[in-house]
Amino acid sequence: MQIETTNQDSSKEKPATWAAPRPSAERNYPMNCWWVGAFSSEVGRELLGRWLLDTPVLFYRSEEGDVVALEDRCPHRAAPLSLGCLQGDEVQCGYHGFRFDRSGANTWVPSARTAVRSARIRAFPVIEKPPYVWVYLGDESVIDDVPPPPVLEWAEDDSFGMIKGRMEIKANYMLLKENVLDLTHFGYVHASTFKITDWVDLPEFTANDTTATYRQFFKESPLSPAYAVPLGLPPGIPYDRDNYGSFESPALQRGQVDFLDPKTNAVTGRFRVAHATTPINQNTMQYFWVLGRDHGRSPEELDAFSKFIQTGFEEDEAMIVAIQAAEDRKTSPVAPREVSVKMDTAGIQARRIVQKWMDRETG
Amino acid sequence: MQIETTNQDSSKEKPATWAAPRPSAERNYPMNCWWVGAFSSEVGRELLGRWLLDTPVLFYRSEEGDVVALEDRCPHRAAPLSLGCLQGDEVQCGYHGFRFDRSGANTWVPSARTAVRSARIRAFPVIEKPPYVWVYLGDESVIDDVPPPPVLEWAEDDSFGMIKGRMEIKANYMLLKENVLDLTHFGYVHASTFKITDWVDLPEFTANDTTATYRQFFKESPLSPAYAVPLGLPPGIPYDRDNYGSFESPALQRGQVDFLDPKTNAVTGRFRVAHATTPINQNTMQYFWVLGRDHGRSPEELDAFSKFIQTGFEEDEAMIVAIQAAEDRKTSPVAPREVSVKMDTAGIQARRIVQKWMDRETG
Amino acid sequence: MQIETTNQDSSKEKPATWAAPRPSAERNYPMNCWWVGAFSSEVGRELLGRWLLDTPVLFYRSEEGDVVALEDRCPHRAAPLSLGCLQGDEVQCGYHGFRFDRSGANTWVPSARTAVRSARIRAFPVIEKPPYVWVYLGDESVIDDVPPPPVLEWAEDDSFGMIKGRMEIKANYMLLKENVLDLTHFGYVHASTFKITDWVDLPEFTANDTTATYRQFFKESPLSPAYAVPLGLPPGIPYDRDNYGSFESPALQRGQVDFLDPKTNAVTGRFRVAHATTPINQNTMQYFWVLGRDHGRSPEELDAFSKFIQTGFEEDEAMIVAIQAAEDRKTSPVAPREVSVKMDTAGIQARRIVQKWMDRETG
Structure with missing residues (x-):
């Protein structure tokens, strides 16, 4: 306990007692950001x-x-x-x-x-x-x-039903960012829950100074029960999906799926997700997730949806917590090499954008 | 495990194996003190x-x-x-x-x-x-x-009934020292237990090189049930209290209340408390508390007294443990400012006295 | 989380991502050893x-x-x-x-x-x-x-019955090494379980660059029930024991007892033990123990043997975990002196051999 005694009963105005935590060299999150x-x-x-x-x-x-x-x-x-x-x-x-x-x-x-x-x-x-x-x-x-908080238009749209949850996860917040920017993990982490196993090919990536995105169009791909049932469609039916995701700020990523009837090209359902992560400290985060869809909106359906999503997100949690725990155990002064592939493009772009946020603070 | 092998079967006398723990720069408790x-x-x-x-x-x-x-x-x-x-x-x-x-x-x-x-x-x-x-x-x-251990005269006085308890508290020992030197906390921490809410005005403070004290006289102030019942008085009765406390050494603080009949000025009851705190390490302490009073001394009354005090002291514990935990989480290299007011006089004098004990060791 | 981004989709061969953990100055186990x-x-x-x-x-x-x-x-x-x-x-x-x-x-x-x-x-x-x-x-x-793994001949000998167990022990692996090289601890740690209390005199010690051993012959010494019952002998009977143990590598120590009829000098039973310890990290180990004997080999006897040994080894665990915990609490920069006696000869020789293994890595 460090103690600094100041004037007793001082009455001259002083700066607030707050001081920036943790030197930026030791953290990978920006302070000057809306979270x-x-x-x-x-x-x-x-x-x-x-x-x-x-x-x-x-x-x-x-x-x-x-x-x-x-x-x-x-x-x-x-x-x-x-x-x-x-x-x-x-x-x-x-x-x-x-x-x-x-x-x-x-x-x-x-x-x-x-x-x-x-x-x-x-x-x-x-x-x-x-x-x-x-x-x-x-x-x-x-x-x-500083850029204002990103806006979730659909969250204010009455045609969407919404579910949400908060998880305190023992992992650096970037581990979740990268998780949701590489959706090939669906085929492994969520193979037995979400059953979305068609995410194998590279999506289209775009990035600028503030945003990194991926976009993939699935043409007449068998629809996972998780998607099909709320749409009133038979699981496994060949269907079109326009899948898009973006890193919008260190605090928020969003994902969306539009479902299209392959015969008419009409959008028959919209699915939205927001992943807000806020570092508690360098190796723990608050995860505030919100999902919405404009179909399957009865209270019973949304309640089942919520339980289902929670199960899936706990699969992600188990994986990134295991990664963080292993990283924390490492005693080697040398950081192990990391091998990236093209599918990591969005994740790497997100790291670069975060680094720019950090640089603006310290430079 | 550091291992130093010495002569096997050595028979020449050697200094004891003890070495002073933790360099004094990192601790705020003196070694050369009776605890x-x-x-x-x-x-x-x-x-x-x-x-x-x-x-x-x-x-x-x-x-x-x-x-x-x-x-x-x-x-x-x-x-x-x-x-x-x-x-x-x-x-x-x-x-x-x-x-x-x-x-x-x-x-x-x-x-x-x-x-x-x-x-x-x-x-x-x-x-x-x-x-x-x-x-x-x-x-x-x-x-x-080194000053000898302070003496608790009343602890050897048969007219006093005594209760005591030990608590292992996850906080630096000085947090408890300061707690019992600023009794305005009664009105907040113990508002619903001890119900002693009249401690608002500044007491009289005195200090010298070894002792810091406060003294406050409460004139015809409504008596808390905690005080009144053992005296056989109706709770809330206007009554006089002479309240005194002192920091006697880094190891011990004492407090006392004399109850006086406002009509006769006669002392009708004496209440004594000793707060002995011994650091286990820099952020944990053993707390040995002893209370005595010359009234309400039946076994049943002392048993109820003991449970009541334990409840109140757990309120103090919760507060100082929360403070310690928050201090321990801080990652900022800069110590936040601390604002003191006149009521902190005794606590600040106690810190200075402790610092003198520390300086004697290292100088 | 330190992140090093390498070429995406790199196809040129690179060294493995592994790097030696913990600098050798901070550890007391060799990497270049079979464990x-x-x-x-x-x-x-x-x-x-x-x-x-x-x-x-x-x-x-x-x-x-x-x-x-x-x-x-x-x-x-x-x-x-x-x-x-x-x-x-x-x-x-x-x-x-x-x-x-x-x-x-x-x-x-x-x-x-x-x-x-x-x-x-x-x-x-x-x-x-x-x-x-x-x-x-x-x-x-x-x-x-690097020396190949030591061989346990008796483990491949059908005349031996075998039991084994694994314990994850919160102590540096050398604490167990030293434990099994100073068998005077039987008289204290296992006084009420193994009841082998005759180990008081110094055994014969030998050591070379790779191995440290002890050997002790007990002549007509009362046989502990732990030894006597499986041999079909009455507990307490005066009997001969040839007791031998060796530190074979940082990874393995072995012990053996041959039981001899004091009248005929014939070996009537053989008892073998292997203590394999592998550091998990600097203050935790995996302990893989194996015991064998060529008598008392029925499934029921081996099952009882296993439970009995487990109880005894938990006594060792409690002791060395307490030592490690106290060492970990020490805040003094000065290592307390350690006093060794002649009975520690094998343990000290083992330390020196381990140091040689370490020196070979860093030199």
């Missing part, structure tokens, strides 16, 4: 404490319904504020009763019978776009230069 | 092994009843001696049968059929002052310059 | 992944019955191959379907529709000598200079 901090549905009038980007963050909803994100650490004696309680729109520390408003300003120190201006905590910019609450934990002086 | 090692009631004819100040310590009681404290590590092959057994007043290693007397001298090596003088372990000075066993793990050449 | 990787009975047509010498190793048996040992890490995206499956004699990665033959060569990358020559993994030399599978994880360029 998903929580689902909208998780944030209410109960205090929610969560570590994101090696930073303790407190979420709650104001009486008017706005999401507030504050540094989850009392500047007095370092208690997590999430152990305290709300008093109106202010959070009161559970240790000695210091109070902070939604701007992070101290409004009351009981023993001082006044506010103490130096006892400021950081308030983090928040954008709520259901189902996601986006939060910005980086350098606020450059926030205007 | 509580155990409750008297914990030490008997069973071997008790316990890590204190990053040092393995073995306690037992001799046939005559004296407390013995030895290094809990056989100098032969590093087995914890506490896994062995007593043979009279000697401890016999459970691995190969080496025996040591209470001075730490080897008295028998079975395979050598003799004592091996180089196989000496350190014997630690001990002072038993029930309910505490104090132990000195530091540099014995300066022990005469 | 036991598994029992023969553990290796079949199911993939067996196991960390040995800080290296992930995959074992399986080919369709013809040969044991194959490969690096258990796909060079593509670092997935443990043991999470995949066998396709004939090839292993298929469970992540994206890369396949490797028993030489470690890549034979198929599904998305590339061809083999990718750069995606090579290391194949480790293996020698199967039941009950052991020996594996060589070191520098193959010097393998011819």
